[in-house]
Amino acid sequence: MQCEIMAKRLAEAEIALKKALRGASEKDVLVQSKECIQRELEDARLSLETHKQSIAILEPENMMLKKECQHLKKVIVEAERRCRQELQAMRERHRARFVEATAKLRNQYKSLAKRARALESQLTKNYDAMMALNSELQSSQGTIGALKTSVKDLVFQNQELLEKNISLQESSAEVSRFCGYIDKIRGTRLESP
Incomplete structure (x- = not known):
């Protein structure tokens, strides 16, 4: 970015120098302007060289960071893939467990309902038998009284x-x-x- 700025400044200085050379009438003004512009150009060249050296120094680090970034991207993609697979496997396991638990509860409910119906039937039979025995007891009380007499x-x-x-x-x-x-x-x- 700074190299582009310095190159732009250098181009602007050259344009200014050309304009100054064309528009100046006095030789001293031209010389001073030329020297000033040449100094600015030299400063710009030095600054550009410094920035190039800085870029050259930072280039290996940038390459290393790019490689590390690419590696991290691959790691992230792989981790996301594994997470999706594990999440899918977990969902399937939970779904299978849910289906199994639901089937087990359904079977238990059927068994309990069957047992409840059997108990209700037995309770009805026991009640009928108890009522019959009670009726027999009531009828036998008269017989017992007669027998006592x-x-x-x-x-x-x-x-x-x-x-x-x-x-x-x-x-x-x-x-x-x-x-x-x-x-x-x-x-x-x-x-x-």
Whole structure:
């Protein structure tokens, strides 16, 4: 950039020198202008040479920076490519896991729904059985009451029979004693002359 500026200044100085040479009437003015312009030209040449040397010094560094920049661009492109691949692979893995988890949850839901229906059916059966048993229990309560009454009657009859049996046993003992007494009397009569 500076080289272009210096070259432009040099061209402008040359144009000014030519104009001064054409338009000047006095020789001293021309000489002074020429010397001034020549000094400016020399300064411009020196400055241009200095800038060329600076450019020559910076050129290897610029080339190295360009190479490094190209290398970094390649690295960035490769990193972007790897990132896209990894992102795609990650998306596919997550999609596969999501599909697998969804299928597993769907199967679990189906299994739980089936079990819930079975439990509901069993609950209905149990309720029906419980209602039937309750009905039987209610109907059997009357039978139990009747059986209790019958048992009480049987106990009462048994008690009466027991009492009669005891009295019969007592009567039988008295009869046995009486018979023994009679036998004894008969035996005494037989023994007497």
